[in-house]
Amino acid sequence: MIDVKNIEKSFRDIKALKDLSFTVEKGITGLIGPNGAGKSTTIKIILGLIHPNKGEVKLFGKKFSSKSLKDIGVLHEKCTFPTNKKGIEYLKYMASLKNVSEKEIHETAELCGICHALERKIRGYSAGMIQRLGLVDALLGYPKLVILDEPTSNLDPLARIEFLKLIQQFYQDYNVSFLISTHILPELEKVCDSVIILNEGELLECGKIKNLIKKYFREEYIVYPIINIKGGKIKERNGVMIVEVENKKEFLDSVNRNYVELLYKKDPNLEDIFIEVLKCSEK
């Protein structure tokens, strides 16, 4: 869907992106990285809002043009909607540009839970309502791809859960793919199947979460007591002693022989992957 090739971008003497290349396939993809990693800059380059110094972006196999944005919906982290307008007026305008019917506006607004406020002026909206309005705008016409930049930053915990459910629903029911940039990894983990990890403008990793787990992690168990354990390395992670299994048979034998209780198998989460990838890149 998106093909980013050798993108470089500098802001004066600061290199924001360094030879960045990746592809975004169908599905829900997370764009993660610490502050200043270049996530928002990457999104803006994809959308043609910022021009790269080098490299090119292809949307659906074609060079960027405003027409290709017909198939893309966007929710920016920071932007101001025309506050003098009513929600419905703004959506009708955007729908007219995408040739979307009024019926569809109401359907999408209903799904996003903002239908009741559409007749109000945007200036009277709360931060959460503005976020929902932005989501309706992004989802209008069920585009092929929706790019969300920090979509849950203004939402309360309950609304965040709803928001994530909505993303899954749109992917499953309407075949809408998502590229989500966020800091909140546990949330992202619930919905996305692939990730792109950036740090200091460089691509650290890109691929399916399953594959990254295989690449960076061995099976891990929490056991008690940790004595005479073989076939694995004992490590401390987040204050918990874990055994990283190197030879499963040997490990299970030692567990049985020493009456060690196998408490549970610890599956690495997205946060673990992120930390591990960062650590590896530092090395």
Added chain:
Amino acid sequence: MFRKIMKWELSNITRFPILEIFVFLLVFNVFSLITGAGGGSSGTLQSWNTIATKVSENFLRESVSYSIQVFLPLGLFASIFASLSFAYEMEKGTTKLYLSHPIDRTTLFTAKVFSLFLVLFSVIIYSVLLRTFFFDPSLFNYILTNDRILQLLLICFLNVLFVLSITVFISVLTKNTAFSFVGSFFIIYVLTLIRSNYVPPRFFFTLNDHLNKGLYISDLGVPLISVLLLLFSYYLFKRGEFP
């Protein structure tokens, strides 16, 4: 697409106090006719009015002179409109929002400039017609049917084009509402203080005379600068970044 964007931009501009502006121009007209001093305490306006009275052979010339007199108020409105339409939206990220939709930059820029032009041109025409009405209502019909109405329209057109090109250029360049408003209005105000026949607003008096007697190559200067400024603004908007 252009029509849809233009309609939206026009509805955005008309959120500004257009009615109040028209009332202001009404008061400006009445005041300028009563005092015969060009509509205010400004020495510059007063001297323009003197020039206007001297050069006015008939009410049409009077109207042309008046359309030049409103240069400063027009500059004020243009600074407000252009700052809010360009600089404010660029500063707050609304332009970024629009450009994330299937709207290309050329269409957006053109729609914004056209709608600004339309509003400002309506303001100046309204003001000139209002002036004629107060001057002598019986001339109202005459002014609309006279051949020289085109000359009056041309002066108004170039006046608006010039003011618009400055304000749009400053707005796109600064991308900051406050700088854009203060900067554009400051430039327009400074221009009114320059006593040169080749610098607006005095240039329009010269042009008006030349239109009657015969044009010079120097008459192309201001329209050319206006067009160049608009083209440069377009280049900045087209090539600019919206982080």
